[in-house]
Amino acid sequence: MNIQWYPGHMTRTRRQMAENIRRVDAVCEVVDARIPQVSRNPDMDDIAAGKPRLLVLNRTDLADPESTKLWAAYYRRQGYAVLTTDSRSGAGVAKFSATVRTMLADKIAQWNAKGQTGKPVRVMVVGIPNVGKSTFINRVLGRKSAKAADKPGVTRGSQWFRVEGGLELLDTPGILWPKLDDERTGIYLAVTGAVKDDILDVETLACKLMEILYHHSPQSLTGRYKIELPAEDEEFDFLGYELLMRAGRKRGFLISGGEIDTERMARILLDEFRGGKLGRITLETPDEYADTEETNGEAE
Numbered sequence: 001m002n003i004q005w006y007p008g009h010m011t012r013t014r015r016q017m018a019e020n021i022r023r024v025d026a027v028c029e030v031v032d033a034r035i036p037q038v039s040r041n042p043d044m045d046d047i048a049a050g051k052p053r054l055l056v057l058n059r060t061d062l063a064d065p066e067s068t069k070l071w072a073a074y075y076r077r078q079g080y081a082v083l084t085t086d087s088r089s090g091a092g093v094a095k096f097s098a099t100v101r102t103m104l105a106d107k108i109a110q111w112n113a114k115g116q117t118g119k120p121v122r123v124m125v126v127g128i129p130n131v132g133k134s135t136f137i138n139r140v141l142g143r144k145s146a147k148a149a150d151k152p153g154v155t156r157g158s159q160w161f162r163v164e165g166g167l168e169l170l171d172t173p174g175i176l177w178p179k180l181d182d183e184r185t186g187i188y189l190a191v192t193g194a195v196k197d198d199i200l201d202v203e204t205l206a207c208k209l210m211e212i213l214y215h216h217s218p219q220s221l222t223g224r225y226k227i228e229l230p231a232e233d234e235e236f237d238f239l240g241y242e243l244l245m246r247a248g249r250k251r252g253f254l255i256s257g258g259e260i261d262t263e264r265m266a267r268i269l270l271d272e273f274r275g276g277k278l279g280r281i282t283l284e285t286p287d288e289y290a291d292t293e294e295t296n297g298e299a300e
Contacts, residue, residue, distance in 0.1 A: 017126065017158075026053070027048040027053050027126060029055055030127035033062070035284055036284070039189070039192070057085070058085050058086070058087055123169055126172050129195075158172050202270065205270065206269045226250050247269065
């Protein structure tokens with residue numbers, strides 16, 4: 001799968017973030033709780049090197065609650081401050097300011113000792129497209145200031161916002177990275193909406209999602225689309241396409257000659273998955289990254 005998605009504004013944003021990092025006291029990275037690791041930009045480890053890091057697991061309303069707990073514990077073991085939020089309802093967002101101040105307690109104490117009591121705490125907020133970063137910031141601010149939309153690529157310029165209590169936020173445009181490690185990463189980003197739909201063939205993407213759900217959350221397919229799932233030993237040229245056909249047939253999406261309208265079913269599937277209508281689903285687990293965690297522990 002060849003995905004081209006690194007436009008010029010993302011290159012400029014990365015450069016600006018590297019320049020602005022010296023102006024902030026900490027970095028807050030907002031990720032999608034359904035794909036916590038995949039939705040993290042690996043470039044941030046270089047850009048934010050040396051800065052305290054807060055990881056916000058956002059969109060918890062769409063993710064499996066038990067998986068979110070496991071991910072929060074996983075990142076805390078790696079030394080991150082962690083906050084779980086649903087920025088659409090505002091759940092968890094109220095703890096943001098206190099979490100930042102706890103993370104920077106030593107630095108704030110140093111300021112106070114130097115007579116700099118009340119010095120504003122500056123935090124850079126980063127995140128790849130469409131993880132709910134702007135909605136999260138608006139919730140923190142208590143007003144609609146940052147642009148927010150359910151599509152990638154809305155915020156284009158960095159903006160400073162002042163929060164009550166001496167906290168200042170630098171909102172940055174969502175950026176992806178220029179090279180994918182594997183096809184799986186691209187698919188996970190695409191099905192959750194981090195990549196614009198017109199970059200990929202919608203039916204191919206929906207077929208990939210069908211296969212993922214078949215293995216990760218089969219009950220979501222039987223519950224939502226009332227289809228009979230193939231047995232593990234059944235063989236198909238393309239399992240995802242077979243599942244898409246079965247769902248389309250159940251929905252009655254037929255075109256001339258009785259052929260199933262798989263494109264329509266594909267768009268419905270993606271919309272319903274992204275909207276949480278298939279249930280609260282997390283697509284990856286910390287166990288998949290256990291080797292990385294052990295390596296980091298050994299390095300420390």
